Amino acid sequence: MILELADIRIQPGKQAEFDVAIARGVEQAISKAVGFRGFKINKSVESPERYVLMIYWDTLENHTVDFRESAAFQEWRGIVGPFFAAPPVVEHFTLLSKSA
Template sequence: MVQEIFILEVTSGLEKDFEEAFNQAKELMSTSKGYLGAELKRCVEQENKYLVSVSWESVEAHVHDFKKTSEFEEMKKLLGPFYLSIPKVQHYEKVI
């Protein structure tokens, strides 16, 4: 299992709308083979900042399978308008 992790800042004042859109995005991701779950955590010190963690069976399940689907394109349209900048996405695996 790997986790796709990134920090994201959204337009101030639209946090609740973004959170609702993220719930819809989770539904889109859940249709993809290799998707294991997702979490959204909001920063306490900066309300428009989020930590996103999506669990996949493998990097390939995320990068090669999900990113080639119409659901991924729909998710980008759904969440993209909230982003202040494109986040840097990285994949992590458990060591200890």
């Protein structure tokens, strides 16, 4: 399993609107993608314009090819993109260890 971690910075004062948009974007566009396994959205306490989106995929290619090259990616960006202050920083991780 692959963890996609997206560090998202949005425009100041748009948090309430973005809270709705990011949840809608994941449910409407990303959750139907091939290899999608789940997600978590976290918002920063100290930096109100910062969000961390974690998406779990079966494979790296499910995100980088199957999703990114699909119409669903364009739909996702249409929903959340207008809020971005800068392009999200995205990295992929594999699990090393976890608690019980």
